[in-house]
Amino acid sequence: MTTQKPLFSGSIVALVTPMDNHGNIDFETLKKLIEFHIDAGTNSIVSVGTTGESATLSIEENVKVIEKTVELAKGRIPIIAGTGANATSEAIVMTKLLRDSGVAGCLSVVPYYNKPTQEGMFQHFKAIAECTDLPQLLYNVPGRTGSDMKPETVARLSQIENIVGIKEATGDLTRITAIKELAGKDFIVLSGDDATGLEAMKLGAEGVISVTNNLAAKDMAEMCR
Incomplete structure (x- = not known):
């Protein structure tokens, strides 16, 4: 695993995807x-994470919003692409489509609704990681x-070179310590979880991927610094 801490640390916003009254993407507001x-000093943007309507946008819309976010950012802030899906094949398609988009990396959620086993989660994320650099x-x-991905499964996945970290949103602070111990100090x-984000950083988390950040961006940036 190669560390990417400068890119994936501090105050990271789980950015909303703005839409007009007809359900079309509002790119002017996105800008x-x-x-x-x-x-505000936000460190990175997650584009089309679950807060950004990833479960309701089409693959075409998903990719278009992420590519436009990269374009509008003009290299001034890292963009992390939300590429998760409950179908492994769909997550792989989106990841491949964004290969040359300029994103700093991808954020991929545990498959929802399917309730995979721990081995199923491992194989899902392994397949995605193997399709991209x-x-x-x-x-x-x-x-x-x-479904809850256990620290032991995270540790197994951390051995795959381009799986560099995790957004841990259980709100259980013991998870921070457990993952750090099992996956190693370089694993991000x-x-x-906004409510426990500060305490998580005190325990060694590198930052917070935050929904609150959509409104209180300056305060979140200052807290993380």
């Missing part, structure tokens, strides 16, 4: 949101997916 976060961040949020752990 304003990107400028808002650059001005892009750095991969795992995303564990059992409250949304119905990011809190995905």
Whole structure:
């Protein structure tokens, strides 16, 4: 595993995907949101994560929003692409489509609804990682997916070179310590739970991928610094 800490640390926004009253992507507002976060000192943007409507956008819309976010950012802030899906094949398609997009890496959620076993999760993320050279961040949020990826499974996945970290959103602070101990000090752990984000960083998390950041960007950036 190659460390990517400078890219994946600090205050990271799980950016909303703005839409107009007809359900079309509002790219003008997207531009304003990107400028808002650059001005506020946000460290990175997650484009089309679960907060960005990843489960409801088509693959075409998903990729288009991410590519436009990279274009509008103009290299001033790293963009992390939300490429997760409950179908392994779909996650692989999106990951491949973004290969040359300029994203810093991909964030891929534990398959939702399917309730895979720990071995199933391992094979899912292994297959995605093997289809690309892009750095991969795992995303564990059992409250949304119905499945909980255990620290032991994360540790197995950390041995795959381009799986560099995890967004851990259980809110269970003991997970931060357990993953650090099992996956090694170079494996990036990011809190995905705003309420416990500060405490997670005190325990060694590198930052927070935050929903609150959509509104309180300056405050989140200052807290993470």
